[in-house]
Amino acid sequence: MVKRFNENPILTPKGISPSQPGLVVECVMNPGAFRFEGKTWLLLRVAERPVQKEGRISFPILREDGSMNILEFEKSDPLLNLSDPRMVGYNGDTYLSTISHLRLVCSEDGVHFTEPADFPTKIIGQGPLEAFGIEDCRVSLLEGVYHLTYTQVSSNGVGVGLIRTSDWRKLSREGMIFPPHNKDCTLFEEKIGGEYYCLHRPSGIELGGNFIWISSSKDLLHWGRHRCILRTREGHWDSARVGAGAAPIKTPEGWLEIYHGADHDHRYCLGAILLDLEDPSKVLARSDQPIFEPIADYERTGFFGNVVFTNGQVVDGDQITVYYGASDEVICGATLSIREILKNILPGTNRH
Secondary structure (H helix, E strand, O other), X not given: OOEEOOOOOOEOHHXXXXXXXXXXXXXXXXXXXXXXXXXXXXXEEEEEEEOOOOOEEEEEEEOOOOOEEEEXXXXXXXXXXXXXXXXXXXXXXXXXXXXXXXXXXXXOOOOOOEOOOOOOOEEOOOOHHHOOEEEEEEEEEEOOEEEEEEEEEXXXXXXXXXXXXXXXXXXXXXXXXXXXXXXXXXXXXXXXXXXXXXXXXXXXXXXXXXXXXXXXXXOOOOEEEEEEEEOOOOOOOOOOEEEEOOOOEEEOOEEEEEEEEEOOOOOEEEEEEEEOOOOOOOEEEEOOOOOEOOOOHHHHOOOOOOEEEEEEEEEEOOEEEEEEEEOOOEEEEXXXXXXXXXHHHOOOOXXX
């Protein structure tokens, strides 16, 4: 069902310059994807940190004025917890081991990408709610305007921000539209019954879990009618968490959404669900097995191995070109068939 690009990985940390002197790009991953001016564009997540010194760990956070503050600790410090390469724990506080921003690249063929010379290419975190960076942007085109839903990270928690643009030269920052803890927010690209809809992922701490919810809005800023539509399944490939990918795809059978799921060993795969066209809170079908698993070497080993994760795609007729992060380190591409996905999920039981 999946045809990976022969050129994979198509973007690596070595091919992306750091945002400022003194930093090193550790990972490029999880791009939003869209078409604009006849080209394919990606909005990459670029994760950086300072050049590391022997026996020490250092990482950046943003001050309120936008300048960067470098924190540094001895690795031998007993108050330090480095058990997860994505995190730094110190004396009960949690930080990210890297700081991420969004980087714009474009391509004539959808495979070979470069930074455009005539567009601003960096979107950097701003303000106290983005002090630990911004991540994993989804791009939805609504009524001629590109809407960017992305993850805002700070010591206050993880929430969803919204940026809008029509020309990719001027950005309108609309602030946080879903407070912590929430992420994996993607917008449907047309109104349904006169309202906007989105999928998002609040997270329960003791009750609930990492489930996909749906909400509606009149203005894309204020959201209500929240309903949980997809839960994790114990014993399955998506037993620990599920989250939405890119914008749902409208088909005659329903809204097709490619989502990610992870098990308790943090192995990330992709699956698919089909939502009712008129009431997208109704799940009509769900893939029992993954439609895309981390089996290539570049998907199994890296900064955080055994991961395929997508929040960006472009659609041409029956073909979905999925741009995805592999092992939280590099960016790859693959094509899938809408027809084949529907054939895979519709005959099975509609467990959700």
